[in-house]
Amino acid sequence: MLKGKRFYLHTFGCQMNVNDSEHVASLLLKEGAVPAVSPDKSDLIIINTCAVREKSVKKLFSYLGRLKQQKERQGTLIVCLGCVAQLYREKLLKKFPYLDLVVGPPQYQSLPAALKALELEQQKKILTGWERRWVELPIKDEARESQVSAYVTIMEGCNNFCSYCVVPFTRGRERYRPMSSILTEVKDLATAGYLEIQLLGQNVNSYQDPETGHRLPELLKRISEVEGLEWIRFLTSHPKDFTLELAEAMATYPKICHQLHLPLQSGSNRILKKMNRGYTREEYLDKINLLKSRLPDISLSTDLIVGFPTETEDDFQQTLELVEKIQFTNIFSFRYSPRPLTAAAKMKDDVPEEVKIDRLIRLQSRQKEIQTALHRKLVGKTVRVLCLGRSKRGNLFCGRNEGYQVVNFSSNTDVAGKMIQVKITGSGPYSLQGEAVI
Ligand code: SF4
Incomplete structure (x- = not known):
């Protein structure tokens, strides 16, 4: 019908x-x-x-x-x-x-x-009933957004109950996809010509194969062995579950991109505790330092919330301080808003809206300066870029480098869907410009 x-x-x-x-x-x-x-x-x-x-x-x-x-x-x-x-x-x-x-x-x-x-x-x-087990759904290549970079979901749900987050109430408890099924999908994608795989889940670091108990580092190792793939990414990672073993896997298998999205949310220990995040700023920094020592070229991005209940200017300054210290290549920053059913919704939303807006503007403008400076350092270098297609302006191509930074570039030949070398010739806060190197 x-x-x-x-x-x-x-x-x-x-x-x-x-x-x-x-x-x-x-x-x-x-x-x-x-x-x-x-x-x-x-x-x-x-x-x-x-x-x-x-x-x-x-x-x-x-x-x-x-x-x-x-x-x-x-x-x-x-x-x-x-x-x-x-x-x-x-x-x-x-x-x-x-x-x-x-x-x-x-x-x-x-x-x-x-x-x-x-x-x-x-x-x-x-x-809207709940499922306790993993439900395998088919996916057709023609339904995918991209024919070169594919999303592959490896787990769903979350058991963490961060106090501001509605996800455990909408996606339910964690369910893990069997590794055998993930590998079948990845191999099919590689055979079909996909060059990049992005493994997805609300908390990928807690992945555990329901059949063998293998964890994310083993899954990454097995996917790295799939011929034809060039780049592997995974998100979202929870800082408390980010292990030394995972950092080692990133350093060992060359197809795993030196890029990580690790949501910090706040730089203040008092606020992190109220958020029920399960780590301190010191523990977060230790993991970042470990990553930077094993992968000096790593590109890091994060999520940040400003104006969480009771957040003071001092708490906010501690967030700014970490942003300064870590030098993220990108941040996703938001004003706090209470979500139904969450623990934080029972707290008084006591940071005035104008203060939230002011903190968000200050955070984003500092980040813009950091990104501008980080991008400028790439000018003159030649980097690998996965070309995702034509840019919105039409006369250029658009892609991402290993650090997941946007690169708009010119090319005399059609390079859509290809992995190519691009010489970076210019930069701005949100993207890089370049020329394909033939
Ligand atoms: S913020 Fe992430 S880790 Fe925390 S409850 Fe939501 S989905 Fe889970």
């Missing part, structure tokens, strides 16, 4: 959501549905949502509000997936009664059946 139906998938949020959307698209393609070029030319609109920050939920609600007219005009089916679906369930249907289905992350495999049942008007509108 889905055969020939045109579907449009709109994805909010992180790489995990992008990869989930690729899985969902694969399920629909398998049933004979076809991708639509735009929402107004579709029979089915699927929105994959993110609940991590209040801002992304507001953006989603405004998008859903705009779909009402289309529903009335064209009778398009509208399905809400993801963390917001899992979190708000009935509330979502009450606020947007024209939604046809609300499906949480643990229930994606039921989506085609639910859509068929919907046509027969026998379908419940909410699917």
Whole structure:
């Protein structure tokens, strides 16, 4: 019944959501549905949502509000997936009664059946039950965003309960994908010509093969042995679970990129404790120093929250101090906003909004200077770049270097999808410019 139906998938949020959307698209393609070029030319609109920050939920609600007219005009089916679906369930249907289905992350495999049942008007509108085991979903190459760099999910859920984070309530407890299945997918991707693999999970450092008990370093070793792959990345890592063994694996296997995203969240021990992060600033710094000693060229990025309840100017200065000391190549920084069900939501959100904004601006402007200086140091050097395609401006190509920095460059030949050498000729705070070296 889905055969020939045109579907449009709109994805909010992180790489995990992008990869989930690729899985969902694969399920629909398998049933004979076809991708639509735009929402107004579709029979089915699927929105994959993110609940991590209040801002992304507001953006989603405004998008859903705009779909009402289309529903009335064209009778398009509208399905809400993801963390917001899992979190708000009935509330979502009450606020947007024209939604046809609300499906949480643990229930994606039921989506085609639910859509068929919907046509027969026998379908419940909410699917948000929990899964305790790993559910294997197929993925088709044509559903992937890129034909050169692929996301591969290795675990899902989180047991950490950081006090500000809603993820354990939307994704549930940790479930690990069997290593045998990960390796099969990776080998298939390498055979199909993919050059880069990004292993995904909310907390990849806690990965444990349910069949053998092997941990992330062993998985990385096995993936490194797959012929044809050039680069392997993994995210997100939790600092408390980042081990010496993992640092050794990064230093030993040449395909593992010398790049790591390690969320710090705050530089103040008092705030880290209130966040229930399970490490101190000293322990975080020790791990960074270990990494820098084993991999002197490592490129580090992080997440930071400003304005967490009770955060003082002194706490914030301690965050700035670590940013200065570590010299991240990129940061993702946010103003704190309370999320439903979390421990922090019970704390008084007592840092005034204007103070949060001021701290965020100061943090981001210092980071901009750091990035500008780090990028400038690369000018004149020749670096390997995985070309992901044409840049938005069209006349240049765009890719990323091993440090995951954006490189826009010129080339006389079509190098899309290739690993090439690029001479860096210019830089700005957010990207590098260069010329392909033939
Ligand atoms: S580690 Fe903390 S921040 Fe990350 S997903 Fe788990 S609870 Fe959320």
